[in-house]
Amino acid sequence: MSQRDPAAVDSYLRSFILDDESSVQPTFKEGATLTDTISVSGKSITRYINEFWTARQRQAARIHEVSYRACFKPQLPKFFITLLTEPGDLVYDPFAGRGTTPLEAGLLGRRVVANDINPLSRILTIPRFFVPDPKEVKERLQTIPFTPELKAERDLSMFYHPETEAEILSLRTYLLEHEQTGSLDRLDQWIRMVATNRLTGHSPGFFSVYTLPPNQAVSPDRQKKINETRGQQPPYRSTRDIILKKTRNLVKDLTGQEIKNLHEAGVSIHFITGDARNTPAIGDNSVTLTVTSPPFLDIVQYSADNWLRCWFNGIDEEEISSHITKLPRVDDWTDVMQDVFHELFRITKPGGWVAFEVGEVRNRTVMLDEVIVPVGLNAGFSCIGIVVNSQKFTKTANIWGVSNMEIGTNTNRIVLFQK
Numbered sequence: 140m141s142q143r144d145p146a147a148v149d150s151y152l153r154s155f156i157l158d159d160e161s162s163v164q165p166t167f168k169e170g171a172t173l174t175d176t177i178s179v180s181g182k183s184i185t186r187y188i189n190e191f192w193t194a195r196q197r198q199a200a201r202i203h204e205v206s207y208r209a210c211f212k213p214q215l216p217k218f219f220i221t222l223l224t225e226p227g228d229l230v231y232d233p234f235a236g237r238g239t240t241p242l243e244a245g246l247l248g249r250r251v252v253a254n255d256i257n258p259l260s261r262i263l264t265i266p267r268f269f270v271p272d273p274k275e276v277k278e279r280l281q282t283i284p285f286t287p288e289l290k291a292e293r294d295l296s297m298f299y300h301p302e303t304e305a306e307i308l309s310l311r312t313y314l315l316e317h318e319q320t321g322s323l324d325r326l327d328q329w330i331r332m333v334a335t336n337r338l339t340g341h342s343p344g345f346f347s348v349y350t351l352p353p354n355q356a357v358s359p360d361r362q363k364k365i366n367e368t369r370g371q372q373p374p375y376r377s378t379r380d381i382i383l384k385k386t387r388n389l390v391k392d393l394t395g396q397e398i399k400n401l402h403e404a405g406v407s408i409h410f411i412t413g414d415a416r417n418t419p420a421i422g423d424n425s426v427t428l429t430v431t432s433p434p435f436l437d438i439v440q441y442s443a444d445n446w447l448r449c450w451f452n453g454i455d456e457e458e459i460s461s462h463i464t465k466l467p468r469v470d471d472w473t474d475v476m477q478d479v480f481h482e483l484f485r486i487t488k489p490g491g492w493v494a495f496e497v498g499e500v501r502n503r504t505v506m507l508d509e510v511i512v513p514v515g516l517n518a519g520f521s522c523i524g525i526v527v528n529s530q531k532f533t534k535t536a537n538i539w540g541v542s543n544m545e546i547g548t549n550t551n552r553i554v555l556f557q558k
């Protein structure tokens with residue numbers, strides 16, 4: 140369903156009832172959504188509060204299951220993509236992260252443009268548009284030379300068994316050499332994406348000994364402490380087996396049509412590694428919908444959490460860190476987002492949309508959704524409202540009123556704008 144008219148979008152949101160079972164077609168009932176009006180910079184803004192998507196929905200495609208700090212659930216972009224665009228429309232994410240919006244748009248037969256200042260984003264996203272047959276991955280893995288005596292230039296012994304480390308090093312050397320000579324093909328890129336994702340984690344499905352979940356690599360010193368406390372030493376893990384197993388999982392539930400859609404979107408994808416404020420490669424009035432989530436102030440350390448992933452991919456983590464937007468003061472953050480919105484206004488089609496997700500920070504003393512409303516208006520957009528997805532939403536929650544209900548966890552706030 141695609142609703143381009145703001146009145147139709149308003150009534151869709153007001154009467155939405157999530158159909159848990161199918162998750163494909165929602166049902167509708169007047170007044171199903173809790174709404175209220177808040178005043179932001181002297182303007183009345185509608186808030187739509189409901190469980191618009193949920194973890195209980197039919198599971199999202201497993202191809203998304205690559206972890207990344209502060210990623211959103213695929214159901215979030217899916218909700219806005221199906222509501223606001225048609226197949227073939229151009230969908231954009233200026234802060235693409237692990238690529239949730241680009242991949243969901245591709246799965247749904249939309250064209251894609253994406254950007255992220257961190258080169259890891261591209262490394263994690265692009266290969267998943269070109270879904271391989273696990274047999275090819277197995278064959279390729281067998282051809283990658285293994286040099287048993289290889290050791291990293293930095294001490295990684297707190298994470299890896301020496302033999303696992305040599306396997307990781309062999310793979311890293313192969314990938315970096317092929318990258319340099321421009322001969323890294325789609326299978327190599329797939330293997331690089333999976334290996335990057337498997338470097339560290341909290342189960343035997345990762346190359347490392349038990350550590351924090353994979354989107355957050357701890358420092359070597361912290362890992363030594365974890366090992367001491369748990370009385371553990373890194374066991375041998377077969378990198379080939381792990382890469383192959385994860386490959387099978389990622390591709391397992393894709394339909395032929397989805398593989399075809401992804402491929403078509405992948406062939407024409409425009410993936411930029413740069414600052415969201417300045418994207419001259421994207422044409423004026425070209426994007427139908429942007430679905431995105433920016434860094435929230437300085438809450439997440441995107442480069443520090445990714446130091447091992449950066450190392451594996453030959454990326455200078457400190458260099459990236461200096462460019463990533465990480466601003467503790469709301470005023471400074473707002474200035475950067477203002478520039479982002481001017482750029483979004485330029486590239487958005489007349490009648491096109493921006494769904495801008497912001498979280499709750501500093502124990503709700505800062506409401507970034509309310510900060511973003513005037514930012515979008517200043518850029519020239521109109522604000523349709525704030526969509527609050529509350530996974531605690533139930534009929535009885537209604538009677539507690541909005542402020543109580545917002546105390547529920549897992550709340551996403553999406554400010555919806557139209558050009």
Ligand SMILES: C[S@@+](CC[C@H](N)C(=O)[O-])C[C@H]1O[C@@H](n2cnc3c(N)ncnc32)[C@H](O)[C@@H]1O
Pocket residue numbers: 207208209210211212233234235236237238239240254255256257260413414415416431432433434435441462463464465
């Ligand atoms: C909240 S995460 C996005 C997560 C994404 N929605 C997902 O599902 O993976 C924010 C992203 O913004 C990127 N970023 C930070 N500052 C940026 C900037 N100035 N321009 C572009 N990207 C930036 C970070 O590298 C990070 O990947």
